[in-house]
Amino acid sequence: MIAESMYQELILEHYKHPQGRGLREPYDAEVHHVNPTCGDEITLRVKVESGKVADVSYEGQGCSISQAAASVLHELAAGSTVVDSLAVVDEFTRLMQGRGTVQADEEVLGDAVAFAGVAKFPARVKCALLAWMAYKDAVVRSS
Amino acid sequence: MIAESMYQELILEHYKHPQGRGLREPYDAEVHHVNPTCGDEITLRVKVESGKVADVSYEGQGCSISQAAASVLHELAAGSTVVDSLAVVDEFTRLMQGRGTVQADEEVLGDAVAFAGVAKFPARVKCALLAWMAYKDAVVRSS
Amino acid sequence: MDGLDVERIRKDFPVLSRELPGGRPLIYLDSGNSSQKPVQVIEAMRDHLSMHYSNVGRAHHALGAESTEAYENARDKIAAFIGAPSRDEVIFTKNASEAINLVAYAFGNPLNTDERFRLGPGDEIVITEMEHHSNIVPWQFAAQRSGATLRWFGVTDEGRLDLSNLDELVNERTKVVAFAHQSNVLGTVNSISPILARARQVGALVLLDSSQAVPHKPVDVAELGVDFIAFTGHKMVGPSGIGVLWGKAELLDAMPPFLGGGEMIEAVWMDRSTFAPAPHKFEAGTPPIVEAIGLGVAVDYLTDVGMPAIKEWEHQLTGYALQALSEISGLRVIGPRSVVSRGGTVSFTLKTPGGFDIHPHDVGQILDDVFGIAVRVGHHCARPLHLRFGIPATTRASLYLYNTTDEIDALVRGLHHVQKVFG
Amino acid sequence: MDGLDVERIRKDFPVLSRELPGGRPLIYLDSGNSSQKPVQVIEAMRDHLSMHYSNVGRAHHALGAESTEAYENARDKIAAFIGAPSRDEVIFTKNASEAINLVAYAFGNPLNTDERFRLGPGDEIVITEMEHHSNIVPWQFAAQRSGATLRWFGVTDEGRLDLSNLDELVNERTKVVAFAHQSNVLGTVNSISPILARARQVGALVLLDSSQAVPHKPVDVAELGVDFIAFTGHKMVGPSGIGVLWGKAELLDAMPPFLGGGEMIEAVWMDRSTFAPAPHKFEAGTPPIVEAIGLGVAVDYLTDVGMPAIKEWEHQLTGYALQALSEISGLRVIGPRSVVSRGGTVSFTLKTPGGFDIHPHDVGQILDDVFGIAVRVGHHCARPLHLRFGIPATTRASLYLYNTTDEIDALVRGLHHVQKVFG
Numbered sequence A, B: 001m002i003a004e005s006m007y008q009e010l011i012l013e014h015y016k017h018p019q020g021r022g023l024r025e026p027y028d029a030e031v032h033h034v035n036p037t038c039g040d041e042i043t044l045r046v047k048v049e050s051g052k053v054a055d056v057s058y059e060g061q062g063c064s065i066s067q068a069a070a071s072v073l074h075e076l077a078a079g080s081t082v083v084d085s086l087a088v089v090d091e092f093t094r095l096m097q098g099r100g101t102v103q104a105d106e107e108v109l110g111d112a113v114a115f116a117g118v119a120k121f122p123a124r125v126k127c128a129l130l131a132w133m134a135y136k137d138a139v140v141r142s143s
Numbered sequence C, D: 001m002d003g004l005d006v007e008r009i010r011k012d013f014p015v016l017s018r019e020l021p022g023g024r025p026l027i028y029l030d031s032g033n034s035s036q037k038p039v040q041v042i043e044a045m046r047d048h049l050s051m052h053y054s055n056v057g058r059a060h061h062a063l064g065a066e067s068t069e070a071y072e073n074a075r076d077k078i079a080a081f082i083g084a085p086s087r088d089e090v091i092f093t094k095n096a097s098e099a100i101n102l103v104a105y106a107f108g109n110p111l112n113t114d115e116r117f118r119l120g121p122g123d124e125i126v127i128t129e130m131e132h133h134s135n136i137v138p139w140q141f142a143a144q145r146s147g148a149t150l151r152w153f154g155v156t157d158e159g160r161l162d163l164s165n166l167d168e169l170v171n172e173r174t175k176v177v178a179f180a181h182q183s184n185v186l187g188t189v190n191s192i193s194p195i196l197a198r199a200r201q202v203g204a205l206v207l208l209d210s211s212q213a214v215p216h217k218p219v220d221v222a223e224l225g226v227d228f229i230a231f232t233g234h235k236m237v238g239p240s241g242i243g244v245l246w247g248k249a250e251l252l253d254a255m256p257p258f259l260g261g262g263e264m265i266e267a268v269w270m271d272r273s274t275f276a277p278a279p280h281k282f283e284a285g286t287p288p289i290v291e292a293i294g295l296g297v298a299v300d301y302l303t304d305v306g307m308p309a310i311k312e313w314e315h316q317l318t319g320y321a322l323q324a325l326s327e328i329s330g331l332r333v334i335g336p337r338s339v340v341s342r343g344g345t346v347s348f349t350l351k352t353p354g355g356f357d358i359h360p361h362d363v364g365q366i367l368d369d370v371f372g373i374a375v376r377v378g379h380h381c382a383r384p385l386h387l388r389f390g391i392p393a394t395t396r397a398s399l400y401l402y403n404t405t406d407e408i409d410a411l412v413r414g415l416h417h418v419q420k421v422f423g
Ligand SMILES: Cc1ncc(COP(=O)(O)O)c(C=O)c1O
Pocket: C261, C262, C284, C285, C286, C287, D032, D033, D095, D096, D097, D098, D132, D134, D135, D180, D182, D183, D184, D209, D211, D212, D232, D233, D234, D243, D381
């Protein structure tokens, strides 16, 4: 079973029970990202307070990978510092774009390491990255 | 030598010494036909007098086949009756479109029988027919 | 089931006996997206490229004659295949999308001189909510270029065209009505005559997007009575890179040219040009030569099997599939649930037994990776139709002459497994 | 002559060892019209069609991934081949003609919002008298659609661009200058920098028709500095049905879309759409998938032989041909008579020793039927250039990497024979 390795328990868990879902006030920036090849969408807001990520709230539709990725992102970023969270985004991006050949840094990634299996499926990498790219964009716009 | 059969002595003769070439007055109809795939052109005039073809005059540019065909047409049509000349046109068309499998009626065609070899070369059939189609068109318009 | 000899047919398609990585067999249920190719088509293309290739029309030497003859023969074959009154009504494009754009660009074109293709503010274009993007976006552009208004038929809950407002929608202001012969999502086969009759009443032209019809059943343009049909080679066991626009000779003559370039001209001066008659007027530049030849062989192949037999086979498969899928709890077919006026394209959504929505991408991924089953997931280039049904995406199984009931059984087993993974 | 191993190369092209009807060998001197294909390209296409084919982009299953990867890899290869700063600047079209039309339709398009592509009365488009129809007619259409004025550079008796009025011709009103990188009739290689510099001064965009350049020498778009280049697969040992537009990313972003349809969109509603970024914005519908893959392999092939080696080989052949042809009395080369800034395309007229004009069709027919020599005869889709020289047609021999001096010798013998027939 090739794909099943992609559908880790943890991903399914986040998919079925998304963390921090919903759009909340207040926020500094809101972005809307779309994956045109599959129609996955996310609207994402960030609230930054003196270098800390006060909230990441989002609403979206899409496959388990994209939705779970948003949920995991929320867990990792909310409460963290902007700088730290962007380091996690970079490491996650590196992992996803590594075509399955990159060794993930569990220290940095935490739960997000569960997505390692996705990197082998180029068509799904965009799903995993959708929320994370939206987050990066929102942080840039919030400053 | 496949092609040489196409370049009959008679065709070359007509090509080098075209009969009736030049545009003359008076005329009842003038037409301009073009073979767009090769750029051959002919301007052709007819003068009909009580059922007889008083003159076929023409000016054009093109390959030996198209020019010789115009010259032969002039010889056959000028001085003939409209009805007879159209019968020759029909027989010539039949021969040309026969892909080399049609037996020509020498009685009807006279010198034009020299073009029989052209029928085997689809790309050149249009050259042979250019003047003849122009003639048919001009006769129709003159009436 | 009887009909055609599907095992013999399957042997003609090399990829159908392929093993995918991990030892999975291939179960190809994505022909509505693009079909596979029989060895006859592949070898004909190879032979032409190896031994007979050169440019067409403009080359007068031996290879030029062979290529031109093969290319123009393909046109004859396609004309015969769709019952075109004249071979000159068959225009080769690169795909169905180009074919539709070609017609859309004729409307409201400053170069146009024909009243029927005049388009401006106050004029209307009518399409439908079930169109493929390729039959939506070109008309949006035409409307935006000209200031005309784009309008559309709705779709019923069952997935049929809602013709209740036909007389209001198609009216004296309507210049053209463009709609799908068969939906690439719902499978719905649209009935043409009411729309055509109304269009004729008001003097509007009618284009049929036959991309999903020509591959699957006998189509005769003379019988259809419409003005244009568009279809595409890669969906009918032909190669990529080739599509067809068929149009009535008289309309093709009246239309302005679209792409300018070599071979579509009669004479060129620096400041103006005159044009060749159709079809060449619309075939600027070197055409997809080997692709047209391949499509000609594809048409031979389909004709040999027999279009009525293909239609009947797909009809049986579709009935079987609708029945089998309806037995999966949590599966909802989007489109007609009976085989009446419907082709072998079945789109659906899937829930776990617990009522949790499983996203089509997840369905497709597991079907593919675990069972080698290729279906299409997403909006299938018909986003407005999905919006209409309030869903972002569906899973689509689309059947063709080489599919079997065993493959449908495998799909059903696969879907049960998907439900387990997400259960 | 040294350079590349022509005998080894010839073995890669199956048709070159073909015998024509009547036992004639094939002497193919018509590559400027369309080139032959090596077995590597043919087999790659066959392999893909047999075992890996499906639609690209939209298909998420195993075959879809293989097809998409092969298709997008081809884009990478072509980007590298022409030194494109980004792969997203490489747009697949069906041929060079479509590529040029794509750019021409961006000008004066009501959907356009960018000042640089605005076109209307008072604005000017500049082309040249030596263009292929595919770089004339699209601009005539653009001028006619918008009311802009079409102007052009003349050609000198030697077959070079007449730049004496450059500063007047390209002026503040000029929006775009489009010209041939290398003439398909004269062989002339145009010098780009003076025109480009003047265009930059006045803020006009520059499109280069590189259809006859990219197949024959190293081309680096970053070095060229122009805004767009167009070229075509079938002239560079690739398949029919595929062409390329390269454009600067920033301009492609600014341009309105051209063909509407599947895969060029971001989101579609019934009344409006948003679009994918380039290159997909300009690739509506199912692209020529296998054709792009074939072109990728063609580019590999040319790179393996080495573009500098190909250029040098053709340079030597051209020198040999010009010398040999100049010894035929009654033969007049139309175009530069020296190898300086000229490629391997030699067009000429022929008289009998007695001074009687032999029409190129007759020349071509006898060369072909008696000797199996394939040349092109006619105006080569460059009628205005022939009008400029006061001749209706020429005979054209065009050379490529697989040609030999023996073949040029055969041409010379053939031409002597033609003179005898008409003598
Ligand atoms: C200089 C030039 N431009 C454009 C073209 C058009 O290429 P295509 O016919 O592939 O569109 C050609 C060849 O036909 C050419 O030689």
